[in-house]
Amino acid sequence: MTSRILFHESYTLLHDGSDGAQSRRFLRIAFSVPRGCSGISVTVGRSSVFSAQIPVILFDSQGTIRLMRISEGTIGDTEDVSLVGIREAGPGGIPGPLPAGEWHLLLYKRRFSEDIPVTVDVSAAFETDGAGFSSSNIFPGNLTFAGDRYGNAPGWYSGELHVHSNESTGRTDVAEIYEAARRENLDFVALTDHFTAAHWLRIEELRRQGPPLFIQSMEVSGDFGHANVHGLRTWVNPLVDDNRELAEFLGLETPPSMEGIADEAHRQGGLFCINHPLSGLVAWRYHDFPLEKADLLEIWCLPDRETAFLYPTLWDGFLCRGIRLTGIGSSDSHHPTQEGPWKLGQIRNWVYAESLCREDILRGLKRGASYIAMGTSRLRFVCRSGGQEYGMGDTLELAPGQECTFTAELNTPCSGNLFIFTDGMIHDIIYFGSADFGETKTHSFSAGPEAVRNAVTGSSYFRIEFHEDLVKSQFYGMAHRDHRTMRLISNPIWIKKT
Structure with missing residues (x-):
């Protein structure tokens, strides 16, 4: 195995400004990947006095998402290393062939309150033993989970619709979530990691073991609100804010938007859910979003505690206007076994479906054939x-x-x-x-x-x-x-x- 440095540069991330390399939202880096590369390592070092959350995003030369790494905010000197390879990848990464050409790296200036010095290093690994791309690698765009049907009888099925793993901001891996859901006898789980599709690959590795049913989902976390998108078949670009320069940099015809994501979710047969709608600065504040394009609304979110009590009243206001959003509940879990609001199994969405498969669960949710229950309560x-x-x-x-x-x-x-x-x-x-x-x-x-x-x-x-x-x-x-x-x-x- 040999390695080569592809890129090295130092910057100052501007809290409230832009320069030639960065907009107010993104630091943009382009670099070339040579043929024969078997792995790419991205290292971002930074030093901050206050908490900073700066996701790292990587697109290959064909415009395919290969890495979306996000973690909770950190303070002080930190160094994050992200790996993407032919046969494996680290958290948030998508393994598979590494096409030669110009790749694009973004530092998403998401949450910080000061100018921050950063150093970015990109290196490539090359195998010398003749090993090449493994055809067993699967891209998220090809994961349809078409064979997952764990029950053929019509009936009530219970599950959780908002859970995170360590592929984004969660504290545990997908396997631990899977085992916790099995212990709690959940029929289905929507794993909704922020931005990335890396958790879909982990689901693919587990699904052959049987239920619970996993719904292919992700959370789009914008500056003015969060939304879960359920039932996707291909990843959607979630960078919906201050992104005109980004769209030009990535060669996108249309900048991503919440409305565009809702449209794409529906095109793929999925559902769009507005999350924790009154929760402080992560409340829903996309005032131009046509609410008729949403399907679900979180009307109970355990971590929001007192604030959650306001959600049913907000929901009633929408219903009285003829906007028929299905009300759902969530734990917004970041740790499936930790005592407190995140623990799986405390709150359940019961859905009447013709069978335990993704299409029927989503169809039942869209109809509103569902209710929210705490613990063992039934209705x-x-x-x-x-x-x-x-x-x-x-x-x-x-x-x-x-x-x-x-x-x-x-x-x-x-x-x-x-x-x-x-x-x-x-x-x-x-x-x-x-x-x-x-x-x-x-x-x-x-x-x-x-x-x-x-x-x-x-x-x-x-x-x-x-x-x-x-x-x-x-x-x-x-x-x-x-x-x-x-x-x-x-x-x-x-x-x-x-």
Whole structure:
């Protein structure tokens, strides 16, 4: 094995400025890779007084993403080494052939608050034993996971839709997440590492061992909000901010954007989810994004604690405007076994699907045939009229004089209050005493065409929440709920007049 230095240079990353090598967002480096290269090493050294997060991004001469390395912010003198080879790659990297020609390296000036001196070294390795490209290498663009179907029966399947591994900012590798999900009896997991597709390769190595089903996903983490993209078949460029110069540097016809990513996700048969929408500086603030192009909304995110309690109200506002986003919950896990909000299995999305395969799980989520549950709590929420039954996500048309009956059946190991909402307002509150898990708590109520009050959309909806009574009400009529008490949240059932 021999090596050769391909690039060496020192820079000052400008916190709030640009020069010939860098825009306000990216430091841009081009270098040539010779034929016969079997591995590339990228070393970035830097020194900072305050926390700095500077992802490293590498594109090959054909414009294919080969490395997207992101970690939590660091302070002081650091040196990050990233490896991409023919047969293997380090975290965030994509192994495979290394085509000769001009490659592009980016330092993404994501989060830091001072000018930072950096040194960039790129070196290439060359094998001398005649070994060449291994045809067993698989590019993420070719990973369709088409054979993954772990259950053929229609039914309710539970899973987690927001998890990170050490391929981006997570603390553990994909194998540990897989084992934790199996222990928690999760049926599906969406691994949503920031920016990269490297975790798809790790999934490919594990999927032959059987369930849980992995959904091919990634998180797009922009300056004005984060979004998970589920069900992708090929990687999408997530660099959506201040990127006109970047697009020219990379030879892109159109700069990436959140709207463009949503369109591409739908073209690939996937879904677009707005994450933790009111969470400080990672709240959703792409105000020009057409919300009709989103499919899912995180309406409960455990790490957001008190803030998460605001999300269902935001969701109601969208629903009342006719923007039918499916509500989901998440742990936004960065460590699957660590006690606290990240631990897998605490919060679950239950989805009704025709089978346990990616297409059917995504189809159930898009329909809104799902609910959020904490721990072992379970829910059945249906509406009956004219001999037919309608579930979450369905729309029932009511003729004049026709009534329908809603029924909520809850299995929860605690006492608490059932909140019934219609068009964002409380319709009723029912108290249930404590019961052992497995004992069903049931409540029914009726509605007719007069319940359709939303003149904007011409339809109305009912949804329910169940909250444990951790705080006992001291005065008549009060029913306490907050971020600690949530146990169940349904998606809505819709009604409209014929």
